[in-house]
Amino acid sequence: xxxxxxxxxxxxxxxxxxxxxxxxxxxxxxxxxxxxxxxxxxxxxxxxxxxxxxxxxxxxxxxxxxxxxxxxxxxxxxxxxxxxxxxxxxxxxxxxxxxxxxxxxxxxxxxxxxxxxxxxxxxxxxxxxxxxxxxxxxxxxxxxxxxxxxxxxxxxxxxxxxxxxxxxxxxxxxxxxxxxxxxxxxxxxxxxxxxxxxxxxxxxxxxxxxxxxxxxxxxxxxxxxxxxxx
Ligand code: ADP
Ligand code: ADP
Numbered sequence: 294x295x296x297x298x299x300x301x302x303x304x305x306x307x308x309x310x311x312x313x314x315x316x317x318x319x320x321x322x323x324x325x326x327x328x329x330x331x332x333x334x335x336x337x338x339x340x341x342x343x344x345x346x347x348x349x350x351x352x353x354x355x356x357x358x359x360x361x362x363x364x365x366x367x368x369x370x371x372x373x374x375x376x377x378x379x380x381x382x383x384x385x386x387x388x389x390x391x392x393x394x395x396x397x398x399x400x401x402x403x404x405x406x407x408x409x410x411x412x413x414x415x416x417x418x419x420x421x422x423x424x425x426x427x428x429x430x431x432x433x434x435x436x437x438x439x440x441x442x443x444x445x446x447x448x449x450x451x452x453x454x455x456x457x458x459x460x461x462x463x464x465x466x467x468x469x470x471x472x473x474x475x476x477x478x479x480x481x482x483x484x485x486x487x488x489x490x491x492x493x494x495x496x497x498x499x500x501x502x503x504x505x506x507x508x509x510x511x512x513x514x515x516x517x518x519x520x521x522x523x
Contacts, residue, residue, distance in 0.1 A: 294361050295456040295489030297324040297347055302356035304342050304512075316342040318512035319356070324505075326361075326456075329483055329490040331500035334509035340493040343509065344459045347491060348380050349373050361456065378402075381450030381488070383479070385462035387442045389434040389449075395421060396430040399448045413452075420448035424478060440471035447478065451486065458483060460492040464499055476502055 304317040316339045324330055332340045345351040346358050349365050358365040360376070368376060389398045399417040421430050424444040434442055443463060450458060460479065464472030476499050483490040492503065500506045501520055508516035 294326050294487070295324075296326040296361055297457070297489065297491070298322070298357070298359040299343075299346070300357040300359070302346060302353045302358060304339070304346060304351070305354050315512045317346070317353070320512070320514060322507065322514065322517075324489060324491065326489055327483070327487055328505060329480055329503040330492070331503040331506045332491065332493045332509060333495065333497075333500050333506060334515070338509040339512040340509055341461055342512075344461055344491060344493055347457070348382060348459050349376050378453045379455050379457070381447075381453070381455035381458040383443070383446055383450050383458065383460040383463045385465040387434070387439075387446045387466075389442055389445055391434050393433075394430065395426060395432050395434075395437065395445045395448075398434070398445050399452055402449060402452055417448070417452060420451050421445070423451070423482070424448045438471075439467050440474060443467065443471075443475050444478065447475075447482070451482070454486075456488055458488050458490045460490065462493055462495065464494065464496060469498075472496070472499065 299320050299322045302317055302320045303315065306314045306316055332343060334340055346353055353366055365376065390401060393401065396417055399420055400413055403413050405413050418430060421427060424447050426441060426444050429437060429441060463479065464475055467475060479490055480502060494500055503520065505519050507514055
């Protein structure tokens with residue numbers, strides 16, 4: 294699953310009393326479940342805002358954000374918490390906790406009682422294996438390369454069995470070979486775990502590997518193309 298629909302979504306940020314920015318301006322978009330979508334466009338175009346609205350990290354000023362038939366803007370805080378648990382986020386700068394091992398970073402989003410702790414550790418170990426880090430469970434982030442840190446972050450994003458993976462410049466801090474590996478990993482996970490991938494990127498090669506590329510400019514979609522990727 295992971296069907297996303299934005300209908301006439303507008304997000305306005307106010308700066309001081311008289312200045313306002315239309316980060317998104319009446320955006321309409323439908324994203325098929327299980328598909329991979331790149332969102333590109335110049336800095337300030339509204340890309341992160343779109344991700345944040347889909348991930349319920351922020352609310353629209355007007356319009357509807359619907360995921361798998363549920364309207365996010367109508368949800369109460371507790372429903373939003375449940376919803377966010379089924380979303381995986383991956384960031385440019387990994388955002389790992391430096392004092393925790395790779396395994397504990399993967400476990401960080403999970404709050405469990407003692408009864409379920411063992412099962413959670415087993416799942417985290419499986420996820421580290423899935424991202425190719427079977428032997429690095431006990432490593433600290435400082436002992437890992439950038440690509441390995443992003444793999445840990447991806448395993449962490451998967452711990453809640455998300456239906457959506459939202460990635461903000463996931464390759465932006467990696468050299469191009471490592472970036473390609475991470476991209477391949479994200480695309481193959483999206484397929485094997487049946488997740489929708491929405492990825493902000495400035496990299497045309499990365500975008501071309503996705504099934505679809507949406508270009509934003511000044512809060513509007515200026516181009517929407519289905520490529521050969523995926
Ligand atoms: P992109 O990700 O494409 O660079 P963003 O979605 O981050 O664009 O930002 C879109 C516009 O909204 C920009 O003009 C940005 O400065 C503005 N903006 C984003 N977040 C905030 C905020 N929290 N407060 C004020 N303005 C913001
Ligand atoms: P940058 O490297 O430019 O800081 P990131 O991709 O790391 O960009 O982060 C993208 C956005 O997500 C930022 O606005 C940041 O504040 C927010 N963010 C980063 N980490 C988290 C997190 N763990 N939970 C929620 N929001 C986050």
